[in-house]
Amino acid sequence: MLPYNIDHVAIAVADLDEAVQRFGELYGVAVQRREVVAEQGVEEAMLAIGGSHVQLLAPLAPDTPVGRFLDRRGEGLHHVAFAVFDIEAALEHLRSTGARLIDDEPRIGGGGHRIAFVHPSSFSGTLIELVEVEVDGA
Ligand code: CO
16 A cells, blocks of 8 residues: 555656657656546656656646646646555545545556546645556556
8 A cells, every 4th residue: 555666756848849858868768658648638758767757748738737737837846656556545545544635536547557646735735646556566
């Protein structure tokens, strides 16, 4: 039930192509997976760094959560994602501690993983995503 790892740190960006190129030039990291997640209104690019990832997130339209985030705050840290083996157990644990869940039930996120978001008010102002991973970390 405890987080197994940091799955990714997500950064909201205005222009995904430009950000992917810049991260490649600055840090020498390459895109491992890039995909449109229409349900969340984003296109995301996962850059592998060690056993974890930086996720660059660009809105598909201004009137989406990430679009509004960029409008209010500009580019920057959007959320931190914890990898868990059993997302239902993790949600149940958080619920039992009084955490404020954005998603009561898991939904499907990027890479086909089951995910759920926890409200920033429960994590010192940081939006937290739970990502269910296989035991081997895939
Ligand atoms: Co994420």
